[in-house]
Amino acid sequence: MTTQADAVGVAVQGMQYKQIPGDRGLPIIGYTLHSMADPMGFARKRYQQFGEISWANVLGINMVTMVGGDANQFVFQNRGDLFSNNQGWDFFIGKFFHRGIMLLDFEEHRHHRRIMQNAFKKPVLVEYLSEMNEPIARGIRRWQPSKKFHIFTQIKQLTLDLATEVFMGEQLGPEADSINQAFVDTVRAGTSIIRFPVPGGRWKKGLDGRKLLEDFFRSRIASKRNSDGNDLFSQLCRAETEEGHRFSDDDVINHMIFLMMAAHDTSTITLCTMFYHLAKNPEWQERLRAESRALNKEKLDFDDLEALEGMTLVMKEALRLCAPVPSIPRKTVKDVVYKGYLIPKGSMISVSPFFTHSMEEYWTEPKKFDPLRFSEGRREDKRHAYCYVPFGGGAHMCIGLHFADLQVKAILHQVLLNYRWSVDKNYQMPIDMTSLPVPADKLPVKLERID
Numbered sequence: 001m002t003t004q005a006d007a008v009g010v011a012v013q014g015m016q017y018k019q020i021p022g023d024r025g026l027p028i029i030g031y032t033l034h035s036m037a038d039p040m041g042f043a044r045k046r047y048q049q050f051g052e053i054s055w056a057n058v059l060g061i062n063m064v065t066m067v068g069g070d071a072n073q074f075v076f077q078n079r080g081d082l083f084s085n086n087q088g089w090d091f092f093i094g095k096f097f098h099r100g101i102m103l104l105d106f107e108e109h110r111h112h113r114r115i116m117q118n119a120f121k122k123p124v125l126v127e128y129l130s131e132m133n134e135p136i137a138r139g140i141r142r143w144q145p146s147k148k149f150h151i152f153t154q155i156k157q158l159t160l161d162l163a164t165e166v167f168m169g170e171q172l173g174p175e176a177d178s179i180n181q182a183f184v185d186t187v188r189a190g191t192s193i194i195r196f197p198v199p200g201g202r203w204k205k206g207l208d209g210r211k212l213l214e215d216f217f218r219s220r221i222a223s224k225r226n227s228d229g230n231d232l233f234s235q236l237c238r239a240e241t242e243e244g245h246r247f248s249d250d251d252v253i254n255h256m257i258f259l260m261m262a263a264h265d266t267s268t269i270t271l272c273t274m275f276y277h278l279a280k281n282p283e284w285q286e287r288l289r290a291e292s293r294a295l296n297k298e299k300l301d302f303d304d305l306e307a308l309e310g311m312t313l314v315m316k317e318a319l320r321l322c323a324p325v326p327s328i329p330r331k332t333v334k335d336v337v338y339k340g341y342l343i344p345k346g347s348m349i350s351v352s353p354f355f356t357h358s359m360e361e362y363w364t365e366p367k368k369f370d371p372l373r374f375s376e377g378r379r380e381d382k383r384h385a386y387c388y389v390p391f392g393g394g395a396h397m398c399i400g401l402h403f404a405d406l407q408v409k410a411i412l413h414q415v416l417l418n419y420r421w422s423v424d425k426n427y428q429m430p431i432d433m434t435s436l437p438v439p440a441d442k443l444p445v446k447l448e449r450i451d
């Protein structure tokens, strides 16, 4: 057999390649239950058994899992347009987030990205941050200190309120609850085991949620087209490339629904992970509080972000320990060769930031909370260009990473100045990985106000 041990790229006719190792698992359900009950435990077992590439049957499909820096690099860089985002994500969330930018491919994706980029340039981000400070102050002022303060619930509420104000440029009244529920339903629907609309089922709730969101955005688009607001909705309506290309109404609606989802849960998860580790490591909480106090202001300006060095390290470590997008799917649109293995056209594949971030090949004591691993002089994230990928990489790399940075920091800064929080020494935060990794117990902490 002629094996191309190091080859990556498009398969060549007539060559022989290695078969990807793996097995189907149980009849009908394959490894669905194993991978849902303990996705990372399952991934680790497969990695130990088969190495960086293997396949298993999950949710009724044969899924090729690729882990580690090389695999991330190969898939994210996507040289030669080998992998489709649309066909990868479509299986999980296509029904609910169709035509969101992450679900577009190749030339069409590049076209939409060029337009959307205008809504994420630095001057616009500066505006988002200044719009955000007041609602954050309003939101956290309402927090009631207690011995069991559920961080996850409160942060989710706060990021949603921010999303409605900063993304839509308006304060929501009684609608807020139904919008919040619609988001939760739309996001959760992707991981339904029963993937058709049974009344009361997760899939049906997702479809209903999507409809509610579409109607909501459509009812406001005409006025947004005429507004000069700084909110993301208005920015998307105005965004234009140098050649004068703009989004249609449908594009704006599809992108808004996707953006709200992309921004809402990921930032919530990042903040929860930070809150958790800052509770477990009070010396870090005090270090960050001292940094925030040194700025001598309640509301962050864009230029303050860099001064918060400790917070930057803690945020990076939180994103490593709990990647909010734990695994990322793609589908091959050509016969692909990776290190001598043939991945046939039409294969579902997934790469895993969550797993890569826990690999001993790259990280010293990977389970340990150690923000200094990102400090100059250590920079463990540089051990491989693609070993640290909380925001993905390549053409689809998160467009909102700077937005996430400013939002997370603006919130944490104000909380540090006003509250102190702690958990019991033996407390371990349980993570529910059914859809995105969230605290299963909503992260109860003891919250005290600082006078």
Ligand code: HEM
Pocket: 085, 101, 102, 103, 113, 259, 262, 263, 264, 266, 267, 270, 319, 323, 324, 325, 328, 329, 389, 390, 391, 392, 393, 395, 396, 397, 398, 399, 400, 401, 403, 404
């Ligand atoms: C800590 C918070 C966040 C994390 C960890 C995160 C993570 C990611 C990841 C891993 C991807 C790549 C998916 C893929 O390759 O298929 C992605 C894409 C994306 N993210 Fe984020 N994200 C975060 C916050 C945000 C925010 C705040 C926004 C918007 C304001 C946003 C908007 C997007 C968009 C639009 C895409 C698709 C980009 C494209 O396909 O061109 N994200 N994000």
